[in-house]
Amino acid sequence: MDRMPRWADLVLIPVISLLLAAVISGLVILAIGHNPLEALGIMVSGSVGSTYGWGYTLYYATNFMFTGLAVAVANHARLFNIGGEGQAVIGGLGVALVALYIPWPHWSLALLGSIAASALFGAAWAAIPAILQAKRGSHIVITTIMFNFIAAALLNYLLVGPLKPTGTMETATAPFPEATHIPSFRDMFSFGETILFRGTPANLAFFLAVLLCLLVWLLIWKTRLGYEIRAFGFSEGAARYAGIGSTKIIVVTMLISGALAGMMAVNNTLGEAERLILNAVEGAGFIGIAVALMGRSHPLGVFLASILFGILYQGGGELQFALGIPREMIVVIQALVIMFTGALDNMVRMPLERLFARRRPAPAPVAPPGPTLHPPGRPAAPTNPGTAATE
Amino acid sequence: MTTRSTFLGAAAVLALSTGAALADPAVIFDLGGKFDKSFNESAFTGAERWKAETGTAYGEFELTAEPQREQAIRRFAEQGYSPIVMVGFMSATPLNEIAPDYPDTKFVIVDAVVEQPNVQSVVFNEHEGSYLVGMLAGMASESGTVGFVGGMDIPLIRKFGCGYAQGVKAANPDATVLANFTGTTPAAWNDPARGSELTLAQISQGADVVFAAAGATGVGVLQTAADEDILSIGVDSNQNYLHPGEVLTSMVKRVDNAVYDAMKAGEAVEPGVQVLGVASEGVGYALDEHNEALITPEMRAAVDDASARIASGELTVHDYMSDETCPAISF
C-alpha cells in the first residue's frame, strides 16, 4: 500500500522541508544580528523581484537543470553519477575547442556545434567509469569521483599551458570570437528603449535546458529504452530475467547522463563567460545531486528544484550586498536547504506517513469474533501501553 | 527603516543603494575569501587600515561564484561607489567589458592589467622580490641545494620560482634549485600537509633553505623546515615571526599598500598601470628582529646592492610571464 497520497509526497514534503530549513536559517540569521524576515524579503525580491534578479536566478537554475537531469537519468538506472562536475568540466573543454578553433559563420551554427561537442565530451568522460562498472564491477561512485579530480587536473594543465594565451595571468582560454556569442536574455527580451535582464548572464541555454527536461521525460517514461532503464534500476534481477543487458543499460545511461552534464557548458562557457575558465563549474555538478534528490528524479521536479536553487544562489548574493552577511553564513543557509530537502527527506516523510495512516479510516471496525470452536477469553483489563520495542 | 542599532549598517548600505551617492570606495574580494591568509587577506588589511584612519565605511563583497564578478562590479558601480577595488587576476576580463559602461566610476584591479581609461591596474614584480630572497637563500645555503614549494601550478607562481632561481644562481652559480608545486587545483593553496611532505622530500635531496610560495600551504612548509632545523622563506606578508630564528626571510608583496593607496586616493586614483617592484617598495625582503641573526652583514650588503641595481634598471630580472620561459630553472 502507498503510505500517503501522491500530492503529499510531491508537494507537501518539499514544502515542509523548505519551511524547516527556512526556520533554522532564520535562527542563524537572528544569531548573527539580522532580522530574518528582512533577509527573506531581500532574498526573494533580489532573486525574483526584477528581471535583473531573474536573469541571475535563471542562469544558475539552467546550470542546475543540466546537472540535475544528468543525475536524475542515472538514478533511474540506480546508478549514482556523482561525476557531473567532471563531465561538465570536460563538456566545457569541448565547447572551448569548437568555439576557438572552428570559424563559425553564425552563432546559431556555433550553438549547434557547441551542443554536440559538449554532449560528446561529457558523454566520453562518463563512458570510462560506465564501462569499468559494467565490465569490471568498479563502483561508479568511486570512479566518477576520481574522474572529477582527473577532469580538474586535465583542465588545469590545459589552462596553465596549451590553451592559455601567452602573457595573461588568468587561467582561462582566450575569449571566444564574436560570431560564437549566443543571445542573452537581454538581447532577446529588450524592446527599443526598454532594457530588460540588463547585465545578467541568463541566455538561450535556458531554453535548451527546458527542452532537455521535456526530452528526458519522454525518454524515461515513453520510450523502450526508458522502460529498460527503469526496469534495470528497480530490479537488476528482473531486468536480467527480461533479457535487458546490464552492460548496455549502464553504458547507455551513463552516456546520456554524461552528455546532459556536459551540455551545462553551453550555458556557463558559451553563454556566460564566452571563454573557458578554470573553475567554471563551481560545484554545480554536486548541486545537481541535491536537485535530483529534491526533484524525485522527475524532470518537472528537477526543473522546479533548479529554480529554487537558482533563487538560493542569487538571493544569497543579494543578502551579502544588502546586509553584508558574510558569505560563509550564506553557504550555511544554502547547505541547510540542501540538507533538509535532500538528505533529511525521511525526517519529514516518516512522521507525515504516520499522520496520514492515522487519518485514514480504519479498515473495517473490529467486531468481536463470532462464536468459534474455542471461545476466546477477552479481557476487559486496560490494555498495556508499554513502550515500543526498539529491536 | 528600523531604528535598531544592529541595523544601522544595513541602513547605511540601503541609503547608498537608493542613490545618495557618497563616492565611497568598495572592495571586491576574490573566491578565496577575505580570510585566506594570502592576498585577499592582505587586501582586507589594507582596507581596514584605511577605514581605521578615515573612520569611513566601505562597500565589500566576497565572491562565491564566477558570474558574481560581473554582478558585483556592476552593483557597486550602479550604487555610486568609486573607486571599486578588486583583487585577483580572474576579474580582468569582466572588468575590461564592464568598465566602459561606467565611465564616471574609477576601478582598481590588483594583480592584473586592464587597459581602460578609468581603470588603474596594479601589478607586482614578484620576480624581483623573489630574486632578492633567492640571493639570500643562495648565500645562506651550506649544502648548495635550495628548494621552492609553489602552490597551484600557474604562471604567476612560476614567476615567483623563476625569480627565486635567478637570485640563487646569482649568489651561487653552482647551486641546485629544487622546485615542486603542491597541486594543480585551487586546493593546492590550502594543503599544509602536502606542503610538509614536499619539504621533507626536498630536504632528503639536500635542500637546506626552502621558499614557500603557496598560500596557506606554506604554513606546513615553514613548520616542517623549523622541525627539521633548516631555513625557510615566507611569502606575501612578513612571516618571519612564525618561527623566529628559523625563517630566513619573507618575500613581501604589499597588496595591503596597493589597496590602501587606491582607497586613499579615492576618485583621484590615476588610471594606468602601476608596477610595484623593488623600486617602489611594493615587493622586497623582510628584515626584523626575528631574522637579523640569520642575515650577515655581507648578505645584507649584497642584497641591498642588487636591490639598488634593480631599482636603477641596471639589473633586470627575467619575468617568467613575459615569455613563459625561465633561464635559471625548468619547471
Next chain:
Amino acid sequence: MTSAVQSQTQSQGQSQGQSQATPAIELRGISKAFGPVQANKDISIRVMPGTIHGIIGENGAGKSTLMSILYGFYHADSGEILIDGRPTRIPDSQAAIRAGIGMVFQHFKLVENFTVLENVVLGAEDSGLLRPSLARARSELRRLAQDYELEVDPDAVIEEIGVGFQQRVEILKALYRKADILILDEPTGVLTPPEADHLFRILRNLREQGKTIILITHKLREIMEITDTVSVMRRGEMTATVRTADTSPAQLAELMVGRKVLLQVDKAPAHPGAPVLEVENLRVTDAKGVERLKGVSLAVRAGEILGIAGVAGNGQSELLQVLGGTMRATGAVRLNGRPLDLSGREDARDRRAAGIGHVPEDRQTQGLILDFAAWENVALGYHDREAYTNGPMMDQAAMKADTADKMQRFDVRPPNPLLAAKNFSGGNQQKIVVAREIESGPALLLIGQPTRGVDIGAIEFIHKQIVALRDQGKAILLVSVELDEILSLSDRIAVMFDGRIMGERLAGQTDAGELGLLMAGITEGAR
C-alpha cells in the same frame, strides 16, 4: 488456577469454565495494525503446557506478526500476554527469553563462521570471560543432546554443517537459554522429508519432557502429523481453534481460505508427444568455483509435465536459469531439435524468441518489478515485441489494453492495469506472471515454485492453467520444493540432489517416501 489469575479473569465477567489447568501461554485480545493494515485483530489463544500447538494460515494471514509480538519484536496495540497464568510484558526479545520463550526463525540467525558452541553461547555468556561460559555450555549441550536426540558436534563451524543441523543449533540455543516455550516458524521449509521427520521426533521428545511448542506452518500435512491443537488464522483474525484429532485437512483448508477448496489437482492422463526439450550433460560452476550442476541430462516431451523435486539449493535454480538464458553453462540443450547457445551470447530475450516461457522461482526479484504498474509488468521481457512498440516509443495504449484483457482472463484482482505490482497479493502477482508467460504461446514453459507464497485459492487456479497448457500439447518443466505439488501436478518426476538427477519416476508409480530418500541423496543401491 492461581488466585492471581482468578482476580484477573473475574473482572471481565466471562466464563472460564473450559480451563482446568493454567495454560503455559495465553494471548488475550491481541491487536496490531501497521498503518492502515490490521495485521492482527483481537487474537486469543491458550496453549496448555506439554502440548504442540499449530498455527496455520496463508501468507499474510498474520501468523508471523503474532509470533513477533510474542517474542518482543513488535508491541501489540492492545491485548495482553499471560505466561503460566501471570500477565507478562514483553517489550523486547530479552524479556521474551527471560519469560522462557525461545524462537526458531525461518531464516536462521546464526553467525556463519562461528562454531556451534560459540553460537549457542553468543549473547548468553555468564561472565566477561568466554572460557568458563564455553566449558559450561559444552557440558550443557551434551546433556541436551542426550535428552532430546539433538546431537551436533559442538566444535563444527556453522557454515560447514547442513541446514538440518543448523536448525538443531537454533533449538539448542533456545533450550540453553532455559526456554520452556518454543516457537518454530515454518521449520520444514528448508528440510528434506527425512530431516523433517527427525525434527518431528525431536519435537515429540521435547513435548514429553514438558516443553510447550508452537508450530507455525502453512502445510496441512505437518499440522495433522504432529500437533495436538491447531488455530487457523485468516486475514489477521483467528477463525478457529480446534483439537487436531477432531478436524481434517479439508476442514482446515476451508477455514484458511473461507470457502471449499479442491486439494487434489484434477487432470487427465498425459499424452506425451515428441521431445521438445533435450538437455545433455549440463554443467554450471558458480563464481566461487563450486560446481552447481554436475552433468544434468533430461528431456521434456510435448504434452507432459516433468516435475523436478528436491530440497532448495540442489541445482534446480541453476537449471531454470540456464534454460531461461540468465546463466552460462556447458553441455548441450536442444529445443525442438535446435541447439541453444549456452555461452552467454544468448540472453533471456533470445530464449523467449526461441519459444521458452519462464515463470521464475522468485517473482519478487525476477518475475516482476514491484514498483512497475501491472501493464508494465505484463510487457516485461516482451516489451520490444511489435504489438507493444511504436518505433522507439512504447505503445502504451496497446500494452494497457492487452493487460486488462489478460487480467480478466486470469482472474487477477483488482483488474486494474495501472496498479503497481507491489499492491497485489502474492497470488495475484503470480497470476500476472503466469498469464504473461502462458499467453506468450511458448513451446516450453519453465515454471519454478509456481505457488510459493500464493494463497490456496490462487494455487487451484494456477494449477488448472498449467494442466490446461499441457493439454494443449506444450512441454512443461516444473520445479518445486513442495513435494505435494510435484506429486499432484507432474506426469514424470526427476529428483535433484547436489547438482545431479538422482532418479526419474513416473508420477503414478512413486510416493513421497521414495522421493524423499532420493531428495536426501540416497539411491536404491546405497541402501
